[in-house]
Structures are given as C-alpha cells and as structure tokens.
Amino acid sequence: MTNPTGRRRAPAMSPEQRRDMIVRSALPLVVEYGTSVTTAQVARAAGIGEGTIFRAFGDKETLLAACMAEAARPDDTLAHVAAIALDVPLEERLIEAAEALRGYLARMGAVAGALAASGGLRRPPSAASGEGVGEGPQGGSGRALSGREASMEATRDVLSGLFEPERDDLRLPPERLAEAFQFLILASGRGGSSPLTSAELVDLFLHGALRGGEAG
Numbered sequence: 001m002t003n004p005t006g007r008r009r010a011p012a013m014s015p016e017q018r019r020d021m022i023v024r025s026a027l028p029l030v031v032e033y034g035t036s037v038t039t040a041q042v043a044r045a046a047g048i049g050e051g052t053i054f055r056a057f058g059d060k061e062t063l064l065a066a067c068m069a070e071a072a073r074p075d076d077t078l079a080h081v082a083a084i085a086l087d088v089p090l091e092e093r094l095i096e097a098a099e100a101l102r103g104y105l106a107r108m109g110a111v112a113g114a115l116a117a118s119g120g121l122r123r124p125p126s127a128a129s130g131e132g133v134g135e136g137p138q139g140g141s142g143r144a145l146s147g148r149e150a151s152m153e154a155t156r157d158v159l160s161g162l163f164e165p166e167r168d169d170l171r172l173p174p175e176r177l178a179e180a181f182q183f184l185i186l187a188s189g190r191g192g193s194s195p196l197t198s199a200e201l202v203d204l205f206l207h208g209a210l211r212g213g214e215a216g
Contacts, residue, residue: 034118
C-alpha cells in the first residue's frame with residue numbers, strides 16, 4: 001500500500017536508539033533543572049509523547065540515572081583523543097587532548113552538580129547502564145575494574161599514544177607521562193576562579209615552571 005502523503009517514513013528506532021535519543025534530549029534539561037525536571041519537559045524536548053518515556057525507562061529516576069551514566073561515559077571523548085593526528089607537534093596534540101578531556105569533565109560535572117544540588121539520585125547510575133561496580137573490564141592484575149578505574153585506565157592508554165612518536169626523546173616512558181598528564185588535567189578542573197588555559201597547562205607540563213626551561 002502506498003503512502004498517501006508521498007512522504008517516506010523515517011525508519012523505526014530500536015529500543016536502545018530511542019533511549020539514547022531521550023537521554024540526549026534530557027541532558028540539557030537535567031543541567032538546568034536537576035531532579036526537578038519533569039518527564040513532560042523531556043517529552044517536549046524530544047518531540048515524543050510522555051508515555052514513550054515511561055515505556056523506555058519505567059520511571060523518572062531510571063531516566064535520571066541513565067542521564068548521569070551517559071554524562072560519565074567517556075567513549076566519544078576518548079575516540080576523539082585517539083584520533084588526534086600524530087604528525088602535528090606534541091604540544092598541539094596535548095592541547096587538543098586537554099580541551100577534549102576538560103570539556104568532558106565539565107559536562108559530567110554540570111550534570112552531577114545539578115542532580116546533587118536538587119536532591120541527588122535515589123538510584124545509582126549503574127541501575128540504568130546495567131554494569132555494576134566491579135563488573136567492568138579486567139585490570140592488569142586480573143581483578144575486575146570499577147567503571148571509574150576502567151575509564152581512568154582507558155584514558156591513560158589513549159594519552160600514551162600521543163607521546164609515542166617522541167618516545168626516544170622523552171625523559172620518562174609514554175605511559176608514565178600519560179598518567180602524570182591525566183592527573184594534571186583532573187587537578188586543573190578543581191582550580192580557583194581563574195584556571196589555567198589548556199595551552200598554559202600544556203606549556204607548564206612540557207617546559208616546567210622556570211624561564212629558560214623550554215626544550216631546545
């Protein structure tokens with residue numbers, strides 16, 4: 001039977017695609033309203049009926065937990081860092097990586113802060129993601145890693161790759177430098193009212209605090 005309107009129907013979403021779409025629509029509202037956001041607001045933002053949200057998540061708490069899990073998921077950011085071209089100077093590579101990682105931390109902090117300020121989650125994010133603490137990937141010792149540990153390890157791995165082209169000129173192995181750089185990025189997000197820019201942070205990391213410390 002032909003479509004009387006002449007328009008082609010958009011392909012139906014899978015349940016997972018629909019949940020992802022709802023979460024992405026909800027995230028800006030969660031940052032603005034925290035736990036006070038309503039499913040009606042999310043439905044309007046997503047362009048769907050409110051009932052679709054409850055069919056996808058069951059209740060608002062599960063949706064909020066899914067939003068926190070999505071904000072904490074580093075996959076897209078790590079893919080960006082892993083794709084940074086290695087034929088540009090190391091300083092440029094690290095600045096781009098720092099910008100990507102700091103942006104991820106800022107987004108995650110905005111969602112977590114809004115939820116905490118408005119009462120917090122009554123259900124942990126793992127309830128929405130299906131992965132509990134300790135059920136993640138295996139670490140080097142064979143023990144199961146928590147989601148946070150796995151994320152930290154994955155970040156160190158992609159950062160190590162940025163140092164590889166200069167391995168023979170480095171004072172420490174890429175893995176050690178990646179760990180130090182990672183902690184510097186984390187610490188920079190906890191600064192005062194005037195944090196270092198990514199360029200300043202990378203310059204300090206590569207050349208030190210003293211004038212004349214630039215590499216020759």
